[in-house]
Amino acid sequence: MPAIAIYSFRRAAFDTLGAKDNDIIAYSAPATPRLEAITANSTTPYIASYTDLRTGPAVLEVPAAGPDGSLYGQVVDAWQYTIADVGPSGLDKGKGAKFLFTPPGYKGDVPKGYIHVASPNYRIAFAFRSVPAPGKSTADAYRYAQRLRMYYLSEAADPPKQRFIDPINERYPTLPFYDERHFEDMHDIMSVEPVKEQDKVMMGMLTSLGIEKGKPFAPDDTARKAMRQAAIDAWFFLQSYFDDVIAKRVFWPDRHYVSLMQTDANRMFTFTYADRIDLIERAAEYFWCTYMPKVYAESPANQYLVALSDKNGNPMAPGKLYKVEVPRDMPVKQFWALTVYDHATFSFIYSESNRTTLSSYDLAKMTKNADGSVTLYVGPSAPAGLDANWIPTSGKRPMPTFRFYGATDALNTKAFKMPDFEETSV
Numbered sequence: 001m002p003a004i005a006i007y008s009f010r011r012a013a014f015d016t017l018g019a020k021d022n023d024i025i026a027y028s029a030p031a032t033p034r035l036e037a038i039t040a041n042s043t044t045p046y047i048a049s050y051t052d053l054r055t056g057p058a059v060l061e062v063p064a065a066g067p068d069g070s071l072y073g074q075v076v077d078a079w080q081y082t083i084a085d086v087g088p089s090g091l092d093k094g095k096g097a098k099f100l101f102t103p104p105g106y107k108g109d110v111p112k113g114y115i116h117v118a119s120p121n122y123r124i125a126f127a128f129r130s131v132p133a134p135g136k137s138t139a140d141a142y143r144y145a146q147r148l149r150m151y152y153l154s155e156a157a158d159p160p161k162q163r164f165i166d167p168i169n170e171r172y173p174t175l176p177f178y179d180e181r182h183f184e185d186m187h188d189i190m191s192v193e194p195v196k197e198q199d200k201v202m203m204g205m206l207t208s209l210g211i212e213k214g215k216p217f218a219p220d221d222t223a224r225k226a227m228r229q230a231a232i233d234a235w236f237f238l239q240s241y242f243d244d245v246i247a248k249r250v251f252w253p254d255r256h257y258v259s260l261m262q263t264d265a266n267r268m269f270t271f272t273y274a275d276r277i278d279l280i281e282r283a284a285e286y287f288w289c290t291y292m293p294k295v296y297a298e299s300p301a302n303q304y305l306v307a308l309s310d311k312n313g314n315p316m317a318p319g320k321l322y323k324v325e326v327p328r329d330m331p332v333k334q335f336w337a338l339t340v341y342d343h344a345t346f347s348f349i350y351s352e353s354n355r356t357t358l359s360s361y362d363l364a365k366m367t368k369n370a371d372g373s374v375t376l377y378v379g380p381s382a383p384a385g386l387d388a389n390w391i392p393t394s395g396k397r398p399m400p401t402f403r404f405y406g407a408t409d410a411l412n413t414k415a416f417k418m419p420d421f422e423e424t425s426v
Helices: 002-015 138-145 181-190 197-209 221-244 279-288 360-365
Strands: 024-026 046-052 058-062 070-076 082-086 097-102 115-118 123-131 149-152 257-259 302-307 322-326 332-342 357-359 374-379 390-392 398-407
Touching (some): 002 046, 002 123, 024 138, 082 097, 082 115, 221 279, 322 332, 332 360
Antiparallel strands (some): 046 123, 070 082, 332 398
């Protein structure tokens, strides 16, 4: 699941956007539903890139954080495990740096002046958010992102002109396939990446499906039908796992929010222990989330809380209108945002307005309550006169997700409690 999800980003960038290794995708504005991606952010602009270390070590130049902006994000390997956190809380500490990513088994020299990251895999990827500095705009964040550079170490003496791609008005379909194409992607991954000791049993089973390094993938019609049904069954199983298991892991005992960050017992996302790999939990987390940090702190800088159920404990349903009261004083140092996803895909919902998110940046446009709180609505149509307070669902089963950027102690200690979503006819 983690490998397929990150490979899907790469495949779509190359096939749909015409990207090549070391090109940088930089959104000029927050993403719209045209970015079809798992629980994406639509408040700050995204940046992404892909490289293949079979060509050689790759250099990533990251600008220093400061009055012009900052970056936050991760570089991941082919299994989508974080090999470098980037930004003020990352390896560069926000001071700017040249990262050098080297391939498996690299024996060459590492020049001075680089932060060296040895990748366990050949194809790596990054996704960053360009966070506007105080008083700066989204346009400023976009210009700041264009200070990034990525190229091969062999080109370091005279780096090529950086190519940027802005897909703000293009469809970028990064979602994994849950049909027979899932296995085609698996073959493309396994044909390139090294096999770890822990993978050998699985690789032995995959050979029975025709997924084998150095051999073409050519299943017959019977095999393709079986693969299609298997992928569909996996999707249904994981959807039910969220309703039956994940939904019960509430953040507050008397509320119905769960954390998007379902870590392993070590507060990491490898799900690897001395005696086992927790396959189902790993699959579930990477089913609805991508680009996790290496370690999720006990008191994280940001919290992501998902309403899988309403106030009465009923699963959020398509076609219904819900409301939630956002208190005047939210437990954030930066901003809060509510994004609504389609539960079937965990991606944005297409609508006439393409509105996916409402945040503290939108408060001036909203109708407020007498106590300074604001009531937000999620559903097929807006209550009369409250369009500015509404996120459309277009007949999809909604998955409302609150992001708390710069979470305060009140949230991390759970002293603050977020009101639940309630079904309403207003």
